[in-house]
Amino acid sequence: MLGEGILKGLAETAKNFAGSFVSKERLTTVEYPEERLPLPEASRNFPFLVYDGADWEKGMRCVACQICEKECPPKCIYIEKSKDKKPDFVGKMQIYPAKFDIDISVCMSCQICVEVCPFEAIKMDVEYELATDDRFGGLLLDRKQLAKPNEYYHKIHPTEATHVDAKLAEEKAKAEAKAKADAAAKAKAAADAAAKAAVATAAPTTESTRTTADPSTAVARATSAQDDKTGVTTQAAQPTLVPAKAEPKKDGGD
Amino acid sequence: MSIVFWILSFLTVLGGLAAVTLRNTVHCALAVAIAFAGLALLYLQLDAQFAGFAQILIYIGAVAILVVFAILLTRGSDTPTDGIFSRTWFAGTAIAAAVFAVLGWAVIQSVHALPHETAAPEVTVNQIGNALLGRYVLPLEIVALLLTASLVGAVMVAMHEKGESK
Amino acid sequence: MVSTLDQIFVLLKHWIVSLLPAVLQPVTGVVLSVVAIICVFPALFAISVLLERKGLGRMQNRIGPNRVGPLGILQPVADGIKSLTKEDIVPTNADAVVHFMAPVFLVVVVFMGYAVLPMGRNMTLVKMDAALLFYFAMGASTELAVFMAGWSSRNKYSLLGAMRAVAQMISYEVPLLLSSVSVVMITGSLSLDKIVEAQNQYTWGLPHWYIFTPWGCAAFVMFAIAATAETNRSPFDLPEGESELVAGYFTEYSGFKFAEFFLGEYVGMLSISGLGTTLFLGGWSAPLEVLGFVPSWIWFFSKVMLSICVMIWMRGTLPRLRQDQLMNFAWKFVLPFTLLILVDVVVWRFMGEGWLRWVVCSAILLIAYVGIGRSEMLRKKIGPRSYRYAE
Numbered sequence A: 001m002l003g004e005g006i007l008k009g010l011a012e013t014a015k016n017f018a019g020s021f022v023s024k025e026r027l028t029t030v031e032y033p034e035e036r037l038p039l040p041e042a043s044r045n046f047p048f049l050v051y052d053g054a055d056w057e058k059g060m061r062c063v064a065c066q067i068c069e070k071e072c073p074p075k076c077i078y079i080e081k082s083k084d085k086k087p088d089f090v091g092k093m094q095i096y097p098a099k100f101d102i103d104i105s106v107c108m109s110c111q112i113c114v115e116v117c118p119f120e121a122i123k124m125d126v127e128y129e130l131a132t133d134d135r136f137g138g139l140l141l142d143r144k145q146l147a148k149p150n151e152y153y154h155k156i157h158p159t160e161a162t163h164v165d166a167k168l169a170e171e172k173a174k175a176e177a178k179a180k181a182d183a184a185a186k187a188k189a190a191a192d193a194a195a196k197a198a199v200a201t202a203a204p205t206t207e208s209t210r211t212t213a214d215p216s217t218a219v220a221r222a223t224s225a226q227d228d229k230t231g232v233t234t235q236a237a238q239p240t241l242v243p244a245k246a247e248p249k250k251d252g253g254d
Numbered sequence B: 001m002s003i004v005f006w007i008l009s010f011l012t013v014l015g016g017l018a019a020v021t022l023r024n025t026v027h028c029a030l031a032v033a034i035a036f037a038g039l040a041l042l043y044l045q046l047d048a049q050f051a052g053f054a055q056i057l058i059y060i061g062a063v064a065i066l067v068v069f070a071i072l073l074t075r076g077s078d079t080p081t082d083g084i085f086s087r088t089w090f091a092g093t094a095i096a097a098a099v100f101a102v103l104g105w106a107v108i109q110s111v112h113a114l115p116h117e118t119a120a121p122e123v124t125v126n127q128i129g130n131a132l133l134g135r136y137v138l139p140l141e142i143v144a145l146l147l148t149a150s151l152v153g154a155v156m157v158a159m160h161e162k163g164e165s166k
Numbered sequence C: 001m002v003s004t005l006d007q008i009f010v011l012l013k014h015w016i017v018s019l020l021p022a023v024l025q026p027v028t029g030v031v032l033s034v035v036a037i038i039c040v041f042p043a044l045f046a047i048s049v050l051l052e053r054k055g056l057g058r059m060q061n062r063i064g065p066n067r068v069g070p071l072g073i074l075q076p077v078a079d080g081i082k083s084l085t086k087e088d089i090v091p092t093n094a095d096a097v098v099h100f101m102a103p104v105f106l107v108v109v110v111f112m113g114y115a116v117l118p119m120g121r122n123m124t125l126v127k128m129d130a131a132l133l134f135y136f137a138m139g140a141s142t143e144l145a146v147f148m149a150g151w152s153s154r155n156k157y158s159l160l161g162a163m164r165a166v167a168q169m170i171s172y173e174v175p176l177l178l179s180s181v182s183v184v185m186i187t188g189s190l191s192l193d194k195i196v197e198a199q200n201q202y203t204w205g206l207p208h209w210y211i212f213t214p215w216g217c218a219a220f221v222m223f224a225i226a227a228t229a230e231t232n233r234s235p236f237d238l239p240e241g242e243s244e245l246v247a248g249y250f251t252e253y254s255g256f257k258f259a260e261f262f263l264g265e266y267v268g269m270l271s272i273s274g275l276g277t278t279l280f281l282g283g284w285s286a287p288l289e290v291l292g293f294v295p296s297w298i299w300f301f302s303k304v305m306l307s308i309c310v311m312i313w314m315r316g317t318l319p320r321l322r323q324d325q326l327m328n329f330a331w332k333f334v335l336p337f338t339l340l341i342l343v344d345v346v347v348w349r350f351m352g353e354g355w356l357r358w359v360v361c362s363a364i365l366l367i368a369y370v371g372i373g374r375s376e377m378l379r380k381k382i383g384p385r386s387y388r389y390a391e
Helices: A004-022 A067-071 A112-116 A150-156 A158-202 A205-229 A246-252 B003-021 B025-045 B049-073 B089-113 B125-133 B137-165 C002-006 C008-018 C022-059 C075-085 C096-116 C131-152 C156-187 C192-199 C214-230 C256-280 C289-293 C296-317 C323-350 C355-378
Strands: A047-051 A077-087 A093-103 A122-124 A147-149
Touching (some): A047 A150, A112 A122, A147 A150, B025 B049, B025 C096, B049 B125, B049 C131, C022 C096, C096 C131, C131 C156, C156 C192, C156 C214, C156 C256, C192 C256, C214 C256, C214 C323
Antiparallel strands (some): A077 A093
């Protein structure tokens, strides 16, 4: 019948009008800035630097390897390395960035810096209320502005953060296990070396050449075992650092 | 002859004069609308309510619109390049003066013809309606027929044009 | 007490007038009423603008403006300040005098219409015998103002919008007048006061409003359609269609002149709602006899605001009609139906009182409505779309 469609339309709008006072699905407005829409977990805006613990300088994961600086397509990252070193999360002494600037007016949020970072130091933030009236420096974030704690990372990307934490813990455990194995092996070698040294002094000098290598390595391992006990592990092969000068010393006595 | 009458007649005459002397044709049409309004107010001043409001409704609401549409749809809306006064102005003025003289003589004669002491008649819309459909029904029907004929003719002309252009 | 509240404005006016010397009294009385109208109706305009924005928002599943005051109440104030402080740009080629006069003329003519509306018992500004004719005369003059606005801008699109607006207003003027004539025929007078008094009678507690009769209901629907088209409201707002013609005939207007057009449109809407209320909804009479203690002017303004709400509701629901659909609808459906309503009124008047005339009149109208509707829909003139999109 003529006019039926109009009446149906009027009924629908009336339902919308009345329903907007009672049900949420008929009033979909989110009143910014009092309310905000929850962002999905995988959303990203600009990068930030993660630090563990309470002190942002000491706990920063970044080691100024400059891979992200080189990989960044619009070249918005500027890094200056420090002159001294600080220990990183596994205990090894690493350099840290003295200056780490990201120009977020240039950054295109491509996430390449996050993908290439071997130390899980740079991650994507979701902060979007970054408007400023300082045209020249306001959008240039420095190290202090970029540093955010690991708890914050957990808050914004929980699954990612747990994954990263698990990975880092695994690496740390592996390194510790390796160091322990090294230390055990070194202790064993040191014990072997001591035994062999005792045998070597009783044996003729013809065998000294064969055993010279062992005491030096045994000493090195002993020192590394000692280092291990203080909690700082080393992964590089230390025996090469100990010169053969130790040999005449060992030859003399024990 | 009250002050209101003088003001209203001045307005009407001014509108008429402007309608013939202004350069832009659409301005002339709007001045004619002012003249119509002046006439309507004169009718109202004479207590002829129906005539006054019908004048506004029909003349300003329809005839003036018709005039401006006609001006716009033809090329009258361009400002004229020649002078606005025609070259045969003397003959035109003479004829207009003659018509004015005849009408003025008729009006003045009628004033003498009527008795002086009649009060103004009280004409309500009711009485006009009764008169139109009682005493004057034949002129009413003839006028209606004439209007219908012109309407049908206009539609036929427009349709014929549309048929041609197709 | 009740009648004092009902007549409170009249008594106030008499009191103020009596304070002045006798020579000034008639003029002062009129001036006071005029000032009252000029204060009240723009305030109602502000309220209806706010109501429209919030109402449309809710119908479109969003909140309307809510920042300016609590719940956005001061939004019209902000809009007014904005309009007043914007730069008034007049195009170089525009006809300066006509460009200036068009909004002024529109506002003047629209406010003149309020002189004859009975806003309460004894609350008409001017009691005229031919009041309805005066109202329509003022409505017709609005078209000239619209044309002036469109032409003086020297802008082809404004002119096109003005032409469309004038064509639309003229086409819908005839059904508007004819549907009011049906009321006049039954009442026997063009005076709006008499029309309201004729509707102020009650049978079994229910009023004699004309909308409760079959021809009155149909005439009210036709009147409402024609009134919506006269004031260029959605769904008939092609002349000011924002997506087609920027703003149609008032494209070249900025600042306060634009506000004047806006004011003119909404005040015109209020005015024609007032007329519809007077003609069909009983003006200032109460819906039930028992509710007669509520002041009459409250009823009048409530009915006017209810009509405004319905207009806003239609705006939020219906899509815009195309110019040819609009004109077809006017001349092929609304006008014939209105003429039939006139015949129906005659049948109603000359059949005796009783249930038979209700049945006969309703039957005539229903059959005609369904018949015309069906035939038009079958011939694909109105109704769901009859063309196919390219596959």
